[in-house]
Structures are given as structure tokens and as C-alpha cells.
Amino acid sequence: MDFNQNYFEIFQLPVSFDLDVDQLALRYRQLQSTVHPDKFVSATDHEKRLSLQWATQINSAYDTLRAPLPRAIYLLALKDVNIEDNPQLDPMFLMEQIELREHLEDIGEQEDSEAALKSLDAFKADVDARMAGLQLEFAAHYDADAGKAEQVVYKLQFINKLRQAADHLEEKLLDY
């Protein structure tokens, strides 16, 4: 098993942020149909081990590539750019984030949960639009300037967490 193969190579897809997710899903199923441990139940121990390693590797690759944020982080790692735990961020962006967080809190404190859900829908749409914009920005910078792309990833991380917080609030409001 060639562990030097990168995740894109495993699926025989071009190394790029823009990725055909349906194609990825199809190839994922094709690969698992070949290597999954269910296909090696009566094989030798060595083959079972190989099958387990491959199936595990393919699952990691699929999990990493199918969502935009881990895909972006992985693409940077391919250029030896590793994400910092406490990055320096543009103060303007941080201010904006604080405001968005406060807005989300306000929505959560509304008495009327119907109205809260309605404002939450609008909030989520806004966050999704920002996320889409950042993804375009990442794709534009990645080839030429990994440093700029790295900065975009930090912003994406913030937006992603905000989106999760919005989802949690929705679960709370809908009483999941």
C-alpha cells in the first residue's frame, strides 16, 4: 500500500479545491467495493490486515475531501502549510465576528420561538453566503499564494463554528 499517495490520487481526481462531490462519492463506493473487509472474510490474516488498512485510508480520504474546510486544510498541508492553533486575524474580521455572535445570541433570547426561527433562517442564509464567498476566495488564492489561502482558512474556521452554533440554536428551538 502506497501511503505516499495523496488523497486526491487515491480517487484519481485532480488536486484542486473545486471538486466534483458526486464523482468523489461514486469513486468512494467503487474503491470500498474493492478493498472493504467484507470482501476478505475468508482471506489470510495478512490480506485482512491490508484490507483493513486500505478501507481505513479510503474512509479518511473521503471524509477529508468531501467537506470544504477539511479539504482546504488538507490542500494547504500538501504545500507544507500547517494551520496554527491561535492565528493572528484581521481586526475588522474579528469585529464582524463578534457582532454576528451577538446577533445570534439575541435571536436565541427572543421570547417568540416562531419569530426566532424565522430570524435564524435569515441568519443562516447570511452565514452560508459568507462561507461561499470565502470558499471562492480560497480557490482563487490557492495556486498562486498559499499564505493568502491560509488566512482564508482561518476565516472559514470561524464561520464554520458560527454555523455550528446556529445549528445548535436551531436544535434547541425545535426541541430536538
Place this chain on the structure above:
Amino acid sequence: MALLQITEPGQAQDPHQRKRAAGIDLGTTNSLIAGVRGGVTETLADHDGSHLLPSVVRYTDAGVVVGLDAMNAAQEDPLNTIISVKRMMGRGIEDLKGLGAQLLYEFAETDGGMVRLQTIAGAVSPVEVSAEILKNLVQRGSESLAGELDGVVITVPAYFDDAQRQATRDAARLVGLNVLRLLNEPTAAAVAYGLDSALEGVIAVYDLGGGTFDISLLRLNKGVFEVVATGGDSALGGDDFDRRIAEWLVAQAGYEAELNPKQLRTLLSQARELKETLSDQERATVQVAVDDFKFSGELTRDTLNTLMADLIDQSIKACRRALRDAGETSVANVVLVGGSTRVPAVRDAVAAFFGITPLSDIDPDRVVAIGAAIQANILVGNKLEDEMLLLDVLPLSLGLETVGGLVEKVIGRNTAIPVARAQEFTTYKDGQSAMLIHVVQGERELVSDCRSLARFELRGIPPMVAGAARIEVLFQVDADGLLSVSAAEATTGVKASIEVLPSYGLNENEITDMLKASIDHARADIDLRTLTEARVDAGRVVDALESALAVDGARLLSAADIKMLQQGLVTLQAVAEGSDPQAINEGVEMLGKASEDFAALRMDAAVREAFTGQQVKALEEDF
């Protein structure tokens, strides 16, 4: 103890002979076994023609009784008659207290933390009780399929955590079963329906059994079953409906003293009857008289629905969450599994929530065993041409205890398995040489709200200043959903030794003791068994390598390598005809080693060709 088939020395085993495979549904209330006979997958009946084996085990002076006879004795001998043992699998005493009053046994805790039940035959663990049920089913399977079983698939609730899965595997080990796979019950049900009616798209499997509730969403695509979300409650089921009815009876009777075990059993079985009657009728009369408890009256379906409403709601909430986890808003089909889905209020609630009429044309009590048998038949190698594949997920997040009793998630729930994740730790004191790691499973933030799976002690960390050591702990979850952990210090490469102390499991010594106790002590039997197993193993390796050489030898290996492997085959076949099991095992290992490179080459080639091969097939299908 199940013996595998023996081939006489010198008599070649036909590699294409059909193998006997079975699916086992080890249920809370009833258990079943299914197999393929004459091309039809069906549940197998006992001598009296009944398919459902009540999951009840009674210990007596004269031996162990399993099934209906045990169940009929439950009221007169409640302490020695173990029912709903599945709820105790992989659980500690504290968990069981939370499960309520219907568990009325005398418990004793073992070192491993797993409970034991005091019976007239001594203390027994839930694993041993389950093994008795398995033994009974396997015997039925061997009789129906005319021979020892080559392999089985055992189903577990999707929501079972690692300790519960491990306990199930241990039970099978006590019976000497070759477990091909632990399969999630909802996935098994989807397989049973999927192959029958060629469903495509997202299907929801709503599985309400006696003691557990599971909801799974699967995406079906050209024979590939991809589990996209699971959820549920491992302590919600039809038993809870019964308990609600029993509580209602007590309230109606105005009975205030504490119920004795016999009264409780009687009330619960009365409650069960009422529930079943009300599935067909609008009202039912009831008369109970047991010791000083007396009540007669009438229960209507409306009242019953009120009694169950919040329990059913709880299950619907889990459905909503699973749908959300999967990122779906609707499903193409809903499949009903489990006897409790016969309750009209349950069906109505499910139909209302998903907005479609659920499928129930396969008996909801049998559908899981049938799906498991289909999978077993494929895994054992009887249907090589079949393209079916199941891709399952981890049902509950795995995490580690960090400072302050908080959980650090390492692998999230609904992650596709097999999966491996590494997590790095460091020391907090100069020269620290050991570290305690606590693995938990669950979605909550506090360790105390999650299930404790195991505690690992890492020893032999090389002395370094605080924070300098980098200890990488690797979590690997296999295709059965079972976890294993290994660790190494990254800067020096020193492997830290790990001691596993399963929180609610049996340790290796306990298993060995039970195995010893369960097999006949006659030396000759053990020797014969060892020899048989060694020969079967050798036969398997020879078959596999022969067919691999036939398919891929010429294109992947040099003539010299082929010759070397062929000589190895001849040597092993000769050794396997002898009667020294150790020599056979060594031969198997040697040939395995010699063919490792070939195996790796084959796997790499298969991966390279995965897309081309299937694309050709897809094209053929289109034309």
C-alpha cells in the same frame, strides 16, 4: 462446542462446496436464526415449528433450560429465570439500577465491572446467559441446514456501544462460533428489503424492539448500502410500554404496598397481553389476581395511547435528529422492524412523521435475522458474484477524558468504519514515565455523562522534561465497530505498553476460564479440536492462494516467484495431512509470510483497477 467440518486426510476438500452460513438475531425478547435453504432465505423453526425463541434462560438443579419452557417458569421461579439479558450486556450495576424495577435479580459485581447474576447454579454473567441462547439457536441451525455452521452474522442494535458489542462477541466465542461480522440490526433489515424489492434512494429503518430503539438512515446505490446516520435509545422499547401499563394497573387497583417479584412478573405479562390485544381491538378487559393484588377493569386503546405517548415521542425525536444528521429532509421509504412496531400508535406516529406509509411486508420479528442470513451467505463466500456491500458507521462518538472531567472527542458519531484516528498527548511532569488514559463513548461533554469503555495505562515513556514527550495514541475501529487502541512515543519511537482494563467487560482470564468450563475437559477432544482447526485453516489458505495464483499469478509475479509459492502450497498440503497441529500452524504461517508481497501486489492492482473495472460494468448495465 461447535466443531468445524473435518475432511479426511488425503481427501481433497472441494473449494466450491456450499458453506453453511446463518444469521442470528439475538433479541431482547425473542431470538431467531435464519439460513438459506434451496435458494430461499428464511428463519429456521424448532421441532415444534416455532421460529421465535424467547430470549429466556432458566438455571435449575438439573441444568439449563432455554426458550418457552424457561419463560413459562418465569413467574414461579423469577430469580433463576433470566429475561431481557440483552439489556445487561456490557453494563455495570449502576447502569442496571437505572433500567428500572423489572430487573429483579440478585447481582454480584466482578473485578472487570461486569455484573453477575446469582442463580441456583451459581453466579452467571450476561455473556454466559447470552451464550446459552446462542447455543440453542446454533443447534437448531445445524439441524436445519444439516451440518455444522461455517460462519454466522450476529446482529446488534446500531446504538450498542463498544462494551455491548464486545460482550456479544464474547458470548459467541464461548459457543465457539465463527462470527463473520457483527451487523447493525437496522442495516440487516434494510438488506432484507433492499434485495427483495430493489429499493433505491434514502430509506429509514425504524426499529422498536423489546428493549432498544434504533433509527438508521441508509443510502442505497447499485447494491451499496451506505449508512448515513444512526440514532436511537438503547433503553427504550416495548418493555417500557408494558411497564407503563403495569403502573396503570397498580394505580387503578389503588395498590400501595411494594410488589413482590411474582406479582411484578404477573402484572408485566398481563400488561403485555393487553398491549397485544389492543393492537387489534379498541378495548380490552383485564382481570388480575396475584397474592393480595386484585384488579378487574377495562383498558381502551385511547388510554393506552396516552400512556405511551411520550415514549413514542422520544423515538420520533430521534428520527428527526437522524434526518438532520444525514442532511436529508425526506426519505424514499420507511421500513418497520421489531415486534413493538405492531402497535398502531407507533405506526401512525411513524407514518405521520415521515409522510409515507411504512413498509412492513416482511414479518417485523423476522426481517433482521433474514437480512443477517443474506449477509452471512455472501460473507462466507457462497455468492461471489454478488456486488452487495455494506458501509456502516460508528454509532456513538469516541473520546478521551481530559482535565476537569471533560470529554475530548477523537472520532465523531456517524463516521464511516473502519476508521483510525491518532491523538497526541504530552507529559505534565519532568521525567513522567506513565500516563492514564480513559476512553469514553457518548455525545455529552462530561465524562460522567458518557459510557466508560476502558482505562489505559501507558508505561515506559522515556524520561524527558515536561511537555517534551509526544505520545501518539491510535484509535482503530474495525468493520464490526469494535475499538482497539495502541500508543507510541513519537520523538523516540518507544512503544508504550498498554494495559487494557475494560470498564464493563470480561477480561481475557475470565473468558479463558469460561471457555475451559464450557468445553469438555477430555484431553482427546481438545486435541482433536485443535487439529481440526489447524487443518481447516490450512485448507483455507491453500484454497485462497491457489485461486489467487490462477487469477493474478501470471500478470503480477515472476516465474520464479510463482514456482516458489507453488512449492509452498505442496509443502503445506503435505504437512496438513499429518497430525501435528503445531507443524500445520507453522506451515500456514510460513506460506502466509511467503505470499505477503503477492497479497500486497494484488491489493494495489485491485485499487488501481477499481474505477476501470466498474465503469465497464456500469456501461454494460446501461446497454
